[in-house]
Structures are given as structure tokens and as C-alpha cells.
Amino acid sequence: MRPSRNRAWGHPILKTFLEDLAQTMRDEGFAGVLVGDMSQPRGGPMKTGHRSHQSGLDADLWFRAAPDYQLSRDERQKWSAYSVVAKGWPPQVNEKFDDRVARLIQLAAWDHRTARVFVAAVIKKELCEMAPPGNRAWLRKVRPWYGHKDHLHVRLKCPVGTISCIDQKPPPPGDGCGKAMAFWFKPAPKPVKPVKPKKPVKKKPRKEVMLSQLPDACTTILKAPAG
Numbered sequence: 001m002r003p004s005r006n007r008a009w010g011h012p013i014l015k016t017f018l019e020d021l022a023q024t025m026r027d028e029g030f031a032g033v034l035v036g037d038m039s040q041p042r043g044g045p046m047k048t049g050h051r052s053h054q055s056g057l058d059a060d061l062w063f064r065a066a067p068d069y070q071l072s073r074d075e076r077q078k079w080s081a082y083s084v085v086a087k088g089w090p091p092q093v094n095e096k097f098d099d100r101v102a103r104l105i106q107l108a109a110w111d112h113r114t115a116r117v118f119v120a121a122v123i124k125k126e127l128c129e130m131a132p133p134g135n136r137a138w139l140r141k142v143r144p145w146y147g148h149k150d151h152l153h154v155r156l157k158c159p160v161g162t163i164s165c166i167d168q169k170p171p172p173p174g175d176g177c178g179k180a181m182a183f184w185f186k187p188a189p190k191p192v193k194p195v196k197p198k199k200p201v202k203k204k205p206r207k208e209v210m211l212s213q214l215p216d217a218c219t220t221i222l223k224a225p226a227g
């Protein structure tokens, strides 16, 4: 999507991964995947954030459903992603979060080439609630992160045999649900009462210097007729 951004570059392993994922989605009756940012040619740097999209192993996948036809370049440029998270507190997914979105995240996380999949915390929470007891191992790779309401961010493991690529530590053991998510669902802090401005400290009135207190010489000058 958004071809003018010129961020459709990546390691061959990423290209294969995305093609495989899109094919699996099609095999399951969905119409492929809309791929957002990958990397710029030769990595980066990028002007606006996205420091992670520089190794050629990261890609954003839109939650928006792909159509059942080939998008034109113009459509790919003009289409926008849509959020699957409702506005307001407490966080909730909206009606656009459906089985297809859940399946896309699951398939991305399931793949042995994937290191992590980042989604909004409330999306992970929803997946935690949906996943049956015997099928939760993939949740470990699904990590809550800021943003990511309209796309997931997939990061692949370093390709075998590359020296310059260093894998992150794997996510902590377990599915990362429940207590591990508490941080993301703390109620918003109450607005802080505005601090009353301090009363201005009254300055002691400056003592007027009386003529009588001045040295005699000064008194003479002051008493002298003008001119």
C-alpha cells in the first residue's frame, strides 16, 4: 500500500514470508493481505520514526480486508487503513475486529520465521480471551505495543547465516496474557487539579528617606533654589 512511500523493500526471506502468509489467507477463503510499510531501499534511515523498519525484516500488515481483485496503483495509494479498536475507555475492539483479523495475527505469530508480532494491547487481550486452552503457544509472540490499532507489525528472526543481524531476546515464556497485560489497562490518571497560583508576596513598602536623615551636604543641595 502507499507505493509513493517507496517502502516496499525487504530481505528475500520477508518477501517469501509475506507471500506465504497471503497464500494461506487465500487458501482459507480470505482475499490475501494488504502490506503497508516494509523498508526503504537498503534500509533507511527514515525521517519519521519507524527505526525498526530498517533491517528488511519488518513489515506492517493492515487489518483492513483486501478486496477480491487486484488493486490499481492509484487505489493502493489512496486507500487508508482502518482501526479495529473503539474510541474511549476502557479499551475495546470495535466491530471491524473479526475472525479474519484474528486469524491474520495468529498466522503471522504461528510462523516459525516470526520473532514478534506487535498489536495494540486491547487486541492482544481479545486474542487471549478467544484462544482455547490447547492452542495458546503462538500468543507468546503477540506483543502489546502503542499504536498498532490499524495494522500489525511483524518482525522476523534473523535469517540463518547472517552475521550482522542480532536477534532480540525471545519474549518471556508464557502466553503474555492476564497479569502480564495489567500495565496496559491501568485507568487513565485523573486530571491533576490545577495548582493555585501563590499569592504574590507583599513587598515591604520602601522606607522613604526623610530629608532629615540625609547628610547635611545633601540637604543643602535639595533645599537650594532651582536653577
Ligand SMILES: [Zn+2]
Pocket: 037, 050, 053, 059, 060, 153
Ligand atoms: Zn511498523
